Amino acid sequence: MALKIRLARGGSKKRPYYHVVVADVRSPRDGRFIERLGYWNPMLAKDDAARVSLNQERIQHWLDNGALPTDRVARFMAEAGMMTREARNNPNKAQPGKKAQERAAEKKQKEEDAAAAAAEAAAAPAEEAPVEEAAAE
Incomplete structure (x- = not known):
């Protein structure tokens, strides 16, 4: 039997309250559980001692017997010093998509080409009017 240490939602509408429970992975979120191990009240301030x-x-007993914590419960356990959890970071999350990157590259290339053309025009000597036409005026 696969076990998870997870959250079961309680409380009323728009006022959540969660129990930390150990349950079979096949049971529903708020359904049957084996044992209640704690609680989490997200309505309290983050620095409040009664929040978690x-x-x-x-919890250590159930971990020794093969129960696995969910990500949120693992965060709580890491804050309590019960386990170590590496911080998750996705540096590619904020980058634009493939097509947006292609458009940005095209725009940058056009700007570079325009700057190069302007530099060539500035470096080339200005054409002087022919001497005959200048004298006729």
Whole structure:
């Protein structure tokens, strides 16, 4: 039987309250669970001590018996010092898509070509009017 340490939602509409539970992975989110291990109240301030409460002894017991925490519960456990969790970072998330990158490259190339043409025009000597036409005027 595969076990997860996860959150089960409680509370009323627009006022969430979560219980940290150990449950079978096949049971519904708010359905049957094996044991309640703590709670999380996201309505409280982040620096409030009563925001998250974990029964560390029982969590360690279930971890030793093969239960795996979900990502959110793993964050809580890392904050409590029960486990180490590497910070996730996706540096490519904020980059534009493939077509937008292609358009930006085309725009940059056009600007470089225009700047090169302007530099060539400035470097080339200005054409002087023919001497005969200048004398006739």
